[in-house]
Amino acid sequence: MSSLSSNGIAAQLEDVHKDYHMGSQVVKALAGITISFQTGSFWAILGPSGSGKSTLLNLLGCLDRPSKGRYLLSGHDVSTLDDDRLSDMRLRHLGFIFQSFNLLPQSTVEENIQLPLYYLGWNAADSAERARDLARKVGLEERLRHRPMELSGGQQQRVAIARALANNPSILLADEPTGNLDSATGKEIMGMLIDLNRQGKTIIMVTHERTLAEYASHRLYMKDGMIERIEGGDSSC
């Protein structure tokens, strides 16, 4: 699935800007970001509220286009793709984990995990099998027929992780995945992400919690839409 390859760089931003126009005012959510995320690395993005962490993650997740600058996803410039192509990039190469889980409340655990496969056009038998495998992987095999409301927060986030993995993405993007969980459950989810990273998955995670950020291979500190500093790893900008 993650067939795009590019000499070890999963994602690369070159002088990326993002402006929001609020009437006559212009909010510079990102003001010139240049950085490379290596395949197999685990990034934690930190910074004060409003520093542009979510904006950065949305851009990396192809949910938005930069106002200026280039974004190379596995070596392909995606900064100018149209909406359909961006959707396709999300569908084939990216997985999302959100703070508020964002599961479909009316659908079962199984249906939620299958959602990316539905849009990928998988047949029922194959996607049922894949959903079962993924549920086993996150320890929720027994809960396939349950609805999200019947699960604890941690369990819901595990369903969301299973769903994010369904399309076997090259990058897993997480915006404060432990933000709605108590610290014990947060650690549990964190452990799961670390495991995934060990298995080779590139992970970029926004978080407020320094203790959790310590587990990441890299830490990116943001301020006012710019990179303040980078810690860890042997890579750099």
Place this chain on the structure above:
Amino acid sequence: MLSKYVREIRLGINNLLLHKLRSFLTMLGVVFGVGSVIAMLAVGEGASQEALERIRKLGSQNILISSAKSIEEESATNVRIRMSVYGLLYEDERRIAESFPSVKNTVPVKEIRKQARLGERSMELRVVGTTPKWFDLVQRPIISGRVLLPRDFEAHGNVVVLTEHGVRTLLAGENTVGQTVRLGSEYFEVIGIVQNAGSIGGDIQTPDQEIDAYIPINVARERFGDYFVKNVAGSETREKVELHQIIVEVKSVDQVEPTAAGILAMLKRFHKKEDYRVSVPLTLLRQAEATKRTFNIVLGSIAGISLLVGGIGIMNIMLASVTERTREIGIRRAIGAKKRQIVLQFLIETIVLSTTGGLIGIGIGLLIPWMITLLAGMPTVVNAYSLVLSLGISMGVGIIFGLYPAVRASNLDPIVALRHE
């Protein structure tokens, strides 16, 4: 082709089933729209087909000319005993037959009211003096015996053909053929029995009546003459009428109306008074059809309005549903659903709604006319095309009124949609 959409349709149905009551209420507009349209069309079609059938029995290639007392004549009848001479002449028939090449046949009709007697039973009959051509024009099945033939005219014989109704009233049967029946003071041999159209009522009458007795016209003239005595409220009126009716058969349908106009002009020239009436079943047919068309247009407009209301109802609910499901849309988009897949998802929901509503409406639309026929005895006709049409229209309503909410859903910014509470 359809199998491609099976998953989408199933998804749509599942979403609608999450809110069963709401979905049901949403489609009520279409249900009643379609139901009332089909029911109204069925009632209208039943009534107009009955009228058209009645006119068709008169024959669309025929022109009916009948004698009628002119208005001046009518108002002068307060004179105690008077003689009025009016109506169609033997001459008129000959002239019509000879001067119009488009005329195929003319059938003269002389009507005399006579008391008929068979054994101990009696009844008043309309004795119709006519020619064998009558039976070509007014085709009714022969029950027994035969109809009038040219040889009856040559023989000047007292022979009569009765109707089924007359025979039954006179307590006769098929074996009546060969027996003698008294008409007024004359004795006639029954040579045949025919079916009659039956009294349908209404303002359009068939040429034949159930109390008819057919005899050769020359015999009628010789035995009963051209003079009639009428006793109305104590005053006696004597009338001289040669022919009561002339039925003209025209060679082809498109010559009917010009020929009728020609005949009218001719009668005007030869008659001092307007003592005749010309009626053209074809014109009546056209009028009835025009009425039916108008009726259908009115029905169509009512249908259109009710379906419009139904459609607006659907749109309203779908817009609310889009708002309610903003987050779901955001999730689907973030995972990689394309805009057109979101459009399709919502559009299919409205189409499923409106089509289901249409199907239920068809059920109601079939039930109502059936009950009307059952309870009120009114004829109703459900046309297959009205079913197909209303199903098509209800699907169309789903598409038209579903498109805007669906497009609106697909145009939501995924990031904003995900943040929606």
